[in-house]
Amino acid sequence: MTTLTIARPLAAPGATRASLEVTRRVLRKYFRTPGLFAMGLVQSAMFLFSFRFVFGGAVSTGASSYVYYLVPGYVATIVLFTGGGIAVAVSEDRAQGFTDRLLSLPIPRGAIVLGRTIADSSTNAWTICATAVFGFLFGFRLEGSIEQGLAALGLCLLYGIVFTVVFIVMGLFAPNSQSAQGMSMIAFAFAFISSVYVPVSSMPGWLQPFAKYQPITPMVDAVRSLLVGSTSDVTLALAWSALLLAVFTPVAMVRYRRA
Numbered sequence: 300m301t302t303l304t305i306a307r308p309l310a311a312p313g314a315t316r317a318s319l320e321v322t323r324r325v326l327r328k329y330f331r332t333p334g335l336f337a338m339g340l341v342q343s344a345m346f347l348f349s350f351r352f353v354f355g356g357a358v359s360t361g362a363s364s365y366v367y368y369l370v371p372g373y374v375a376t377i378v379l380f381t382g383g384g385i386a387v388a389v390s391e392d393r394a395q396g397f398t399d400r401l402l403s404l405p406i407p408r409g410a411i412v413l414g415r416t417i418a419d420s421s422t423n424a425w426t427i428c429a430t431a432v433f434g435f436l437f438g439f440r441l442e443g444s445i446e447q448g449l450a451a452l453g454l455c456l457l458y459g460i461v462f463t464v465v466f467i468v469m470g471l472f473a474p475n476s477q478s479a480q481g482m483s484m485i486a487f488a489f490a491f492i493s494s495v496y497v498p499v500s501s502m503p504g505w506l507q508p509f510a511k512y513q514p515i516t517p518m519v520d521a522v523r524s525l526l527v528g529s530t531s532d533v534t535l536a537l538a539w540s541a542l543l544l545a546v547f548t549p550v551a552m553v554r555y556r557r558a
Contacts, residue, residue, distance in 0.1 A: 314413070317406040321414025322421075325388075329422055339381050339422075343430045346380065347373055350496060351437045360498055367442065370434035371526055372495035372519040375455045377430045378423050379490045379515075382466040383483030385419045389470025390479035402555065412551045416463050423459035427452070443528050451525040454536065458518055461540045462486075464547045471554040489515050514539040 330336065350373065355365040392398045401411055431452060441448045466483060473479035492506065493499070493515035499507055510516060521536035 314410045317410035318414040322418040325418035370439040379486040385466040386470035386479040
């Protein structure tokens, strides 16, 4: 007599496991592409070198040396220059069918966003820390305590998480990888029209309101404040970070549902 055995359906993975699997896949792909790893470091070093030694002599910030003005702002916003790779990677996942495979699985859509954010924030953290090291090699020194320096670095790492989500959304809306790369260039405008490289007061009067009140300026100024033991602009920077996460995270989740 033949016994018929009915296999039980596999249980759907939980949000934590699904997020970790997405994270593992993204990190594996990143480290298996040495060009992504190397070019991020080369790009950050070249930009910092250029502003420090090529343009720095022509910029007056009122500080003892331009390097003390430049490095905190550059470290805080390096993710705006390297984040284009995130947008491109997200767009390529859609084009190559990986996103469709994830969406066909019984996993929470939030787990996809969380996993991607953890992975790309990790690579951003590496770039931020490496850029800080370049800053010290190019002449920057802590004027305050080590604790103040770590607090400023922590704020930069928070920005890395925030803008990771922003670039994920860009990649989800871009029709292809070339468009994703082009859309990420918007971040350049926000970086240059801010207090990252020059004081806002040195800009034309009609441009100053945008430069002063867009999110990058208070974020950068908060990092500079922490380095000298002040908390000026920190509350505003945290408020901008929370607002950007509150806006872009749901957009990413909705966009994944409609992918």
